[in-house]
Amino acid sequence: MAHEDDPLEHERASWKPSPGLAVAVTDPVHTPELPPHRARMTDKDPAAMKAAVRTVYTLFYISVAASIWAIAAYMLFPIESGRIIDIRHNNLFIGLGIALALLAIGIGAIHWSKAIMSDKEFVEPRHATRGRDTTREAAIQAFADANEESGFGRRTMIRNSLIAAVVASVAPGIVLFRGLAPHNSPTNPIAGDPVALLSHTMWEEGMKLAHDPSGEPIRAADLTLGSAVHVIPQPLSEMSHHDGYLEEKAKALVLLVRLLPEQITEPEDRKDWSYNGIVAYSKVCTHVGCPVALYEQQTHHLLCPCHQSQFDVTDQAKVIFGPAARPLPQLPITVDDEGYLIARSDFTEPVGPSFWERH
Incomplete structure (x- = not known):
């Protein structure tokens, strides 16, 4: 208890709020009631x-x-x-x-x-819940x-x-x-067989490589070092308004890249699949079939934008990152007498997702 002559106690007793000073007053907080019900x-x-x-x-x-x-x-x-x-x-x-x-x-x-x-409106009181019969x-x-x-x-x-x-x-x-079910027909017995459909494209021996979508044939001498060109078979450009165009294009799309010949790692049986540092690989990713179209010129990597699979262009388009299960199929190429790039043959393996090859 404070003494009567305590100066602090006298100061507290004599203190008055200054004019204009707000003083907080503590009142009990009441729970608001539900508003009156309004009939619809x-x-x-x-x-x-x-x-x-x-x-x-x-x-x-x-x-x-x-x-x-x-x-x-x-x-x-x-x-x-x-x-x-x-x-x-x-x-x-x-x-x-x-x-x-x-x-x-x-x-x-x-x-x-x-x-x-x-x-x-109704109020539901909270209570402890237990797994009883009443619950x-x-x-x-x-x-x-x-x-x-x-x-x-x-x-x-x-x-x-x-x-x-x-x-x-x-x-x-x-x-x-x-749309995912097979659709075989008497005129096309392999129409419902994805393995057979993707095992062959419209590339043939001697078919010219052409720019997509113009169909203009490509000379080897016109490709600069480090360039990457989107390629289709030249006859494909002439059937753009015909049935089956999209299906054939989806399988035959190719990315053409020019490197230094000494940068390319090739096994003996593929030495003649490239021409003077120019290589051609399928654009269809071997994961789920997205178009592989992003080329990193410094690293020589091809990137699939869908799931980030990466392929090494200098080493047979082998997978170096991501979910793809196998390298991109390579299209064997050479040049004709006029210097135009042509295909040596079709792809030697199925293009597209690897899971189509499962029987």
Whole structure:
């Protein structure tokens, strides 16, 4: 206890706040109550409730129609035709159908929860939960209450249309898997065999190497040291508007690189596969088939942008990094009497992903 002549105590007793100085006053904090419940129009007007119900199941049926349209678009614009217009329409209309199907389900579900489901506020006290019989009974009761409040069991039109929309929304994705199935035909017995399809391209002995996409043939003398050129077979440029163009181009794409002859490591059986330091390798990555088109001039590495596989151009395009399982196939090349680069033969091994070679 302080003494009566304590100067600090006298100072405390005589202190008064200066004018304009805010003084904090501690008051008890009260938990705010729930605001008054405001009835929705659908709660007050039966006609509004019926209109909301019709809106919800109409949206769900629109979703069903959009899913069916996505499947129809897959058949109306077959991507297998190889025509660019069909590929564009295939992607556009299938995408629009799937997007509308999912959007209609989402909007319908939100409108259902806001306009039709129970709108009464309630307070749920927190308590310790344990795996007892009473907990199981409470969980069952909670499902029963949710069913009653949402009207899922009573409103059959909404329930059935929602189930139909959800089931239909999955159908386009299932149908799209058809594109992965074999499509053999009497005229093309290997059409469904990826191993046979990728074992041969349109490269043939004596076929000129040409710039992609112009089709202009390439002279060996025109390639500068360190250059990297995207190459296609010259006849391919003449069939750009024909069926099968994209398939043939996807297999036959080549990257042409010029190095110093002494920089190239070649086994004896491949000594004549390059010409004066010029080498040609397939652009199709042996991992999952992405185009290998990024060339690092200083390191002589080819980089696949999809999964970062790297290949050494100076050493038979061997894999030096990444998930690719084997080197890029090499196209044997030479020059003709006019100095144009030509192919000695087709690739001697399948192009593309390694997993296609599994039987």
